Amino acid sequence: QSALTQPASVSGSPGQSITISCTGTSSDIGGYNYVSWYQQHPGKAPKLMIYDVTNRPPGVSNRFSGSKSGNTASLTISGLQADDEADYYCNSYTSINTRVFGGGTKLTVL
Amino acid sequence: QVQLVQSGSELKKPGASVKVSCKASGYTFTTYAMHWVRQAPGQGLEWMGWISPNTDNPTYAQGFTGRFVFSLDTSVTTAYLQISSLKAEDTAVYYCARGHLTPKARLDPWGQGTLVTVSS
Numbered sequence: 504q505s506a507l508t509q510p511a512s513v514s515g516s517p518g519q520s521i522t523i524s525c526t527g528t529s530s531d532i533g534g535y536n537y538v539s540w541y542q543q544h545p546g547k548a549p550k551l552m553i554y555d556v557t558n559r560p561p562g563v564s565n566r567f568s569g570s571k572s573g574n575t576a577s578l579t580i581s582g583l584q585a586d587d588e589a590d591y592y593c594n595s596y597t598s599i600n601t602r603v604f605g606g607g608t609k610l611t612v613l
Numbered sequence: 614q615v616q617l618v619q620s621g622s623e624l625k626k627p628g629a630s631v632k633v634s635c636k637a638s639g640y641t642f643t644t645y646a647m648h649w650v651r652q653a654p655g656q657g658l659e660w661m662g663w664i665s666p667n668t669d670n671p672t673y674a675q676g677f678t679g680r681f682v683f684s685l686d687t688s689v690t691t692a693y694l695q696i697s698s699l700k701a702e703d704t705a706v707y708y709c710a711r712g713h714l715t716p717k718a719r720l721d722p723w724g725q726g727t728l729v730t731v732s733s
Contacts (some may be wrong), residue, residue, distance in 0.1 A: 537717045537718070541658070549710075551719055592657065594660070596717045604650075607658065
């Protein structure tokens with residue numbers, strides 16, 4: 504199972520919105536609504552930000568939102584804040600009953 | 614609150630074995646599964662597989678068969694990852710993460726991670 508494809512880096516200024524894409528295949532993202540997104544600050548454990556494509560866990564800011572179209576999922580962060588600077592990973596369930604991560608995207612807040 | 618606490622860092626020589634523990638608290642251990650994720654230095658997250666208390670039959674991702682073993686001890690609400698015949702390329706931070714009784718569900722929360730260093 505190949506890793507999902509994410510851009511290596513994205514950047515934005517405080518207050519702006521950014522979108523991180525995550526591209527897979529019909530055997531993972533395109534076939535199921537089980538995409539989740541994780542935020543990881545340096546030296547810390549990953550934290551769940553979005554699950555089942557669009558759902559936010561309790562305590563996660565509504566500035567974070569998820570969507571999907573075909574084989575590509577997206578994470579949008581609006582009203583960028585300095586603390587949003589982190590690595591972001593997408594993850595999907597697959598047709599062979601496994602999960603797969605994207606390569607990760609480094610978000611820089613300018 | 615739901616919490617996963619992992620064992621401390623390990624320094625091992627090539628060929629040795631290591632067992633990483635993940636102590637769960639704050640929820641009913643037998644109604645959730647446990648996933649394991651590897652992160653090599655400076656690299657991304659890699660899903661290793663998962664184990665359900667229902668089936669006690671682990672699923673291993675490609676590349677994690679043979680030397681990697683997941684297990685559960687429900688009496689002490691702890692999950693374990695054992696790696697045998699360690700190689701330098703096994704050097705990484707290993708995370709446990711709670712999942713539901715289907716691999717379709719999200720991973721939440723995560724343990725703090727255990728650094729395993731393999732060096733002669």
